[in-house]
Amino acid sequence: MSPPPAGRRTMAPMAERDDERPSTRLRATRARPVVLAIGGLDPSGGAGSVADARAIAASGAHPACGATALTVQSTAGCVDVAPVEAEVLRAQLAHVVAAQAPAVVKIGALGGGEVARVVAQFLAPCTCHVIVDPVSAASVAAPGGRPLADAAARAILASEIVPRGVIVCANGPELEALTGAPAGAPGAAIEAARVRLGRGARAVLAKG
Secondary structure, three states, X not given: OOOOOOOOOOOOOOOOHHHOOOOHHHHHHOOOOEEEEEEEEOOOOOOHHHHHHHHHHHOXXXXXXXXXXXXXXXXXXXXXXXXXXXXXXXXXXXXXXXXXXXXXXXXXXXXXXXXXXXXXXXXXXOOOEEEEOOOOOOOOEOOOOOOOEOHHHHHHHHHHHHHHOOEEEEOHHHHHHHHOOOOOOHHHHHHHHHHHHHOOOOOEEEOO
């Protein structure tokens, strides 16, 4: 077999279940439901996969993560976002679910359109519960900071990922992005949630 072209990333083939030889600790966690959090990495730990893992563990489940984007972020704000390579995310998810079938998948920040496409394809045959947190911007954005989802990612989120969710947890700006309807005031947020329900969401939690 000829070597791959220079500069092209290759992913290792997925190991068979019996060949993965999980550690004793991992075997013990399999007694708990696995929650797979797919989202960005916030280095400050205040949001993203770090915060998701902390909340999942506190709820008595075993956290697993798929990284969609790396952020340059602190408690002072988010200044840059770098989506991971789509094939890297695809391989992450394949390896995780081969060894730890999730009971729940939680979707957070998507970063870019190619990454969002991988997530949508991953969810298509999924029979587990899907929770969608349509993160489009950091809660604290530094001046000149980049959004956590570009236009292509937001389109795939709205049309293909949100309808897969058992519940969509969205704040006002996120509801506005999903519906195009104003959602700043409580009454408006309720109406925007109803708009989203009419477009395919099964349930919407409108947050402040």
